[in-house]
Amino acid sequence: MTPPLELSEVGRYGTLAIERPASIRDYSYPYRGTELHSFRIALHF
Amino acid sequence: MNFKRKEGITLIALVITIIVLLILAGVSIATLTGDNGILTRANEAKENTEQASEDELRRLTALEAATNLENQPYTDKNGDTATIPAGFAVSQVEGENTIADGLVIIDKNGNEFVWIPVKVDEAFKTYEGYSNGKLESKLENCEEPYSEGYTTELSEYVAMKNSVLQYDGFYVGRYEAGCEIERNRENQTTTQTVLVKKGINVYNYVPWGTEMDDIGITTNHEDDYNGVTGAVELSKQFAEENGYTSVTSTLIYGVEWDAIMNFIDSNYATGSCEADSFVRDSTGSGVYTGNLAKTGSNKQYSIKNIYDLAGNANEWTMESYDTSSRVIRGRSLWNFGY
Numbered sequence: 001m002t003p004p005l006e007l008s009e010v011g012r013y014g015t016l017a018i019e020r021p022a023s024i025r026d027y028s029y030p031y032r033g034t035e036l037h038s039f040r041i042a043l044h045f
Numbered sequence: 046m047n048f049k050r051k052e053g054i055t056l057i058a059l060v061i062t063i064i065v066l067l068i069l070a071g072v073s074i075a076t077l078t079g080d081n082g083i084l085t086r087a088n089e090a091k092e093n094t095e096q097a098s099e100d101e102l103r104r105l106t107a108l109e110a111a112t113n114l115e116n117q118p119y120t121d122k123n124g125d126t127a128t129i130p131a132g133f134a135v136s137q138v139e140g141e142n143t144i145a146d147g148l149v150i151i152d153k154n155g156n157e158f159v160w161i162p163v164k165v166d167e168a169f170k171t172y173e174g175y176s177n178g179k180l181e182s183k184l185e186n187c188e189e190p191y192s193e194g195y196t197t198e199l200s201e202y203v204a205m206k207n208s209v210l211q212y213d214g215f216y217v218g219r220y221e222a223g224c225e226i227e228r229n230r231e232n233q234t235t236t237q238t239v240l241v242k243k244g245i246n247v248y249n250y251v252p253w254g255t256e257m258d259d260i261g262i263t264t265n266h267e268d269d270y271n272g273v274t275g276a277v278e279l280s281k282q283f284a285e286e287n288g289y290t291s292v293t294s295t296l297i298y299g300v301e302w303d304a305i306m307n308f309i310d311s312n313y314a315t316g317s318c319e320a321d322s323f324v325r326d327s328t329g330s331g332v333y334t335g336n337l338a339k340t341g342s343n344k345q346y347s348i349k350n351i352y353d354l355a356g357n358a359n360e361w362t363m364e365s366y367d368t369s370s371r372v373i374r375g376r377s378l379w380n381f382g383y
Contacts, residue, residue, distance in 0.1 A: 022327040022355035023174035023306045023313065025183045025299075026373045027366035030275070031263050033233070033252035035337065036377040038358035039276035041241060041283050042301050043158055043216040043292040044208040045116070045128065 102137040103151055109134040111153035116291050121148065127160045128212055131291040140350070147350030149219060154287055156241040158216035159351050161301070161308050166210050168314055171364065172303045174374075175325040180316050187372060189299050191365035195258050202363070205298060215301060216292070220340035220352050221360060222248040222279070236274045239283055243341035243352075251276050253296075253361045253371045276361040299364030302374045309348055323348050323355070331356025332378055 028037065054062075077083050110133050117129040125144035129135060135142050136149035136157070148160040163169050171189060173180045190202035209215045223245035224237035233250030254260035254275040263273050277296045284294035306313045310324045318325040331346050332338045333356045341352040348354065354375050364372040 020328050020331065020333055020355065020376055021175040021325050022309075022331070022375060023172075023303070023324045024176050024374070024376055025174050025181060025187070025364075025366070026359060026376065027370040028253070028359070028361075028373050029369065030253040030257055030371050031255055033250050033263075033273060033275075035229075035249050036358050036379070037251055037276075037361065037373070038221045038247050038249045039251060039280060039361045040221055040297045041218040041239070041280045041294050042205075042297045043130065043284070043289075043294055044205050045130065045212050045292055 099138050106134045106137050106151045107153050107155050110151055132289055149350050152287055156287060157219040159219050160214055161217055161304055162214040163209050163304050169209060169300060169304060171299050172313060186367050187364050189364040193258055195260050205295060217297060217305060219350060221358055223340040224248045233273060239279050245340050247337055247340060247358050249358055253277060297362055299362045299372055302362055327355035334378060
């Protein structure tokens with residue numbers, strides 16, 4: 001699996017001209033936490 | 046001799062007049078337009094006034110929330126229903142009080158959530174997402190709840206699912222998790238208070254947990270990741286930190302992410318989203334270049350009143366991808382994801 005990139009690393013790789021769907025799945029090691037790793041909270045009764 | 050005087054303007058006078066008029070027109074256009082032009086400033090003033098008005102309404106809603114000590118039934122103008130949790134109140138801002146548009150609720154601390162209706166029990170499951178215009182084939186690798194996850198992962202999933210089906214929906218953070226300070230690699234080892242508000246820094250540099258089956262503080266990996274509380278634990282702590290009495294908080298589940306996609310585009314469940322669907326191609330509807338934006342940075346990046354479901358930061362979910370990784374959704378600044 002390719003590890004997450006830092007913003008500073010991205011310039012070396014450029015970007016790919018592909019669509020950017022909100023529904024897409026990506027994946028990462030659970031202990032990985034880069035500048036681009038965040039989260040969203042849900043509430044349940 | 047009779048010299049008759051000819052009256053009128055000379056060609057020179059006419060040219061000078063035209064030049065003067067052109068100069069005046071140029072000055073007027075420059076004054077009206079441009080970054081500091083009257084029109085631009087008037088537009089900014091209008092936006093600032095509207096924003097101040099909205100902020101005031103949100104403050105009033107937060108005050109009201111503090112007085113709501115029990116769950117309240119809610120019916121909007123369309124006849125759609127939801128339950129408002131104790132400690133919350135419905136936003137008074139126009140366009141934020143119907144379920145179809147995205148019902149926004151606010152707690153006493155100003156955190157904002159949006160109701161996601163789940164109308165058909167059988168539809169509450171994970172679906173293949175889209176990649177490059179086509180449905181992916183990743184679900185066969187994914188699992189939720191992850192069978193080899195942490196001790197209470199299964200029971201928490203069951204509790205979440207029962208709640209969603211009993212109440213016909215759930216609430217999701219209107220924004221990516223945020224915090225007051227700008228997190229960077231040097232200060233990311235400190236746990237900051239998590240907020241779900243507009244205009245603050247994204248809570249980044251956050252792992253999911255320590256291992257696939259451990260949501261404790263990271264201790265045994267690369268130095269950069271040690272000593273950090275992960276997204277699962279931070280999410281679970283959120284409800285208690287904010288004094289919620291009738292709802293629990295969790296990291297968003299994959300099945301919930303897909304419920305949001307279904308809410309946005311009902312064709313998602315059948316894999317038949319149009320090419321320009323936000324669910325299938327959100328280009329232009331999210332931050333995909335430059336630097337990490339603050340939460341809720343642009344109205345253009347919201348749908349159903351939920352911000353940054355596409356682009357900006359990757360968002361961890363409870364779903365596993367395989368035996369060594371967890372699923373992140375929404376894609377990030379850069380096309381790679383990760």
